[in-house]
Structures are given as C-alpha cells and as structure tokens.
Amino acid sequence: GENVEQHPSTLSVQEGDSAVIKCTYSDSASNYFPWYKQELGKGPQLIIDIRSNVGEKKDQRIAVTLNKTAKHFSLHITETQPEDSAVYFCAARVSGGGADGLTFGKGTHLIIQP
C-alpha cells in the first residue's frame, strides 16, 4: 500500500518568514495530494490540494508543488502569521482505487515565533 513520509515533525519560523513542509510518497499511481491544517482540539481542515496533472498550485500565501518523478510534494507558506501555527498533514491517494481512502503523513507542528 501507499506510504507517506512527512518532514520535519516540528518547524519553528519567525513571523513574516516562509515555511516549507515536505512529503514523499511510495505509490507512483497516486495522483491526488491534499494538505490539512489542524488547530489545537479541532478536526483537520483541507487548505489546499493538487492533482497529478499540475506541478504547482497557489492560493494567496499558500502554495503546493508536486514532483511526480521524484515522488515528493511540498507545502509553502509565505509571510507567516501567528494564526498559521498549527499541525499540518499531507496525504496521498490513488484516484479510483484505494477504498480506504487517503494515506496521511505523521504531521508537522508549525510554530510561528513573534
């Protein structure tokens, strides 16, 4: 089955700086890659996703890049703000397959230092 590795487990950046979280996946057939943000005591929320037919997607301060050859994808957050502090999860799945759905990374705790 699919295996998703996520790094780093903890990331501390100064407010206003950029943050990058990286994930690798094992199944070359995977073609859908969402990112979730989880605030303390809450459920994860989808913040951005990318499909394998594109290499990059942006939404304001958030961007995701995908390298299918290397089987890795990354989340980029620019001009970080205190409200960006949370745990971020990447995930991957094979479209049309894998009835058990998404395979998640273990999460990155992002800390924004004032």
Added chain:
Amino acid sequence: DGGITQSPKYLFRKEGQNVTLSCEQNLNHDAMYWYRQDPGQGLRLIYYSQIVNDFQKGDIAEGYSVSREKKESFPLTVTSAQKNPTAFYLCASSLDGGSDYGYTFGSGTRLTVV
C-alpha cells in the same frame, strides 16, 4: 450549513466499559471514516465505509466496532477489548471512496479512561 458532527466532545470511560462515539453528516457523502490520533502518530485508520450496510477494517480495528445503517450516520463503539483507548477520535466523510475529493472532518471526540 452542511457538515459533520461528532459527539460528545469529551468522553470518559471506566475500565471494562463499552462506549459509543457518534458521527453524523448532512453532506450526502457516501464514504465515511474513523481515525484515531495519538501524539506523534498522525492519523491511523480504524474503520471505513463506502456505502450503507457495508464497512471494512482499517489498520487498527482490533477492539473497535462500527455500524452503517444510515447514510448519514457512522457510530464507533470502543469495546472493553481495546486496551489503550485514551486518544482523540476523528470522523471524516468524502463524496465517495474512489474520487479525487478531500475529506471533511468532524471536530473530534477526546476519550479518556478513568
């Protein structure tokens, strides 16, 4: 507003007791999932269901049971056979089990053994 509701938010279980966690969605989603979250472990799949009256074991199903009698509802029972049930439990749903859509998560139930 459409969404997914988990209840209760906090639950305390005595040794040897079964408890049931509720998950209800009004998104008309076919697929529903239960995850367990422990610190540093990410999200681990307990059970999933693609359609009514059908469900499958995930990676850590031992000590848990589910039912899917209605499309909207996917309750999880933590039985006395689960030796270490203290964790944060998340329910999620998606349009179907094989499509390129992300999950919608509930806000979670924190279960503690007393």
